[in-house]
Amino acid sequence: MNYSNRRANTEPSFLPRFHHMIDQLQVHPHIHIIDLHLPSPASRADIAEARQLAGGHLLPGMEAFYLETNGLMVQWEHTLPEIQQGDEHDLGSIEILPIQEVMQSWQEVIWFEADTEHRFRGVKPLDFFAPEACACLVQQVDGILRPTIYYHYLGEFLYDTGVNFIEYLERLLLSRGSWYWIESLCVQTCNSSQALDFLRRMSLLFADFQPALFQPRSLPGIVQR
Numbered sequence: 001m002n003y004s005n006r007r008a009n010t011e012p013s014f015l016p017r018f019h020h021m022i023d024q025l026q027v028h029p030h031i032h033i034i035d036l037h038l039p040s041p042a043s044r045a046d047i048a049e050a051r052q053l054a055g056g057h058l059l060p061g062m063e064a065f066y067l068e069t070n071g072l073m074v075q076w077e078h079t080l081p082e083i084q085q086g087d088e089h090d091l092g093s094i095e096i097l098p099i100q101e102v103m104q105s106w107q108e109v110i111w112f113e114a115d116t117e118h119r120f121r122g123v124k125p126l127d128f129f130a131p132e133a134c135a136c137l138v139q140q141v142d143g144i145l146r147p148t149i150y151y152h153y154l155g156e157f158l159y160d161t162g163v164n165f166i167e168y169l170e171r172l173l174l175s176r177g178s179w180y181w182i183e184s185l186c187v188q189t190c191n192s193s194q195a196l197d198f199l200r201r202m203s204l205l206f207a208d209f210q211p212a213l214f215q216p217r218s219l220p221g222i223v224q225r
Contacts, residue, residue, distance in 0.1 A: 055143030
């Protein structure tokens with residue numbers, strides 16, 4: 001892909017890096033792309049509405065990202081024999097939602113009125129990488145977004161990854177969305193079989209993989225609302 005016509009600016013620019021990541025996947029001898037979608041940029045009106053719903057401020061980097069592409073989807077599978085398991089562990093999935101969907105009401109999808117504690121009312125899915133789990137924003141009761149990205153397993157738990165939006169995208173690019181890579185960032189899940197499998201297969205699949213970036217940064221807790 002040719003990036004020469006892309007406008008240079010001082011804000012973070014991630015779309016060319018996602019194009020490069022996709023190019024790498026397409027030429028990889030052990031990777032097959034299943035699905036790919038790069039939508040048009042979000043409108044400034046969409047951004048303004050999302051900002052208003054977020055208490056007046058989106059996370060740093062969000063506006064720049066969504067003005068390049070209003071979400072994106074990449075799904076792939078690997079066929080490297082020595083690590084192939086024949087199940088979802090062979091997959092990679094990125095599904096960053098359009099900004100309008102991120103900031104919409106997620107009542108009766110993520111949280112339910114019948115749950116009187118409303119434990120996950122503030123969850124705003126960002127990257128719905130699996131039907132049952134996502135990377136998400138968390139909106140506080142005052143409407144302000146928490147500064148870091150969270151890992152949410154629907155109906156069960158919510159863990160802080162300790163990384164902000166820009167840092168999340170940087171790690172997403174290096175992980176290529178490999179199955180449940182996000183678990184490597186959270187104290188509660190960094191030693192799970194899925195996190196350990198992710199670290200092993202990525203080191204074998206990609207020479208530029210940086211395992212030092214995929215470990216917990218802090219000691220996050222479980223957010224209840």
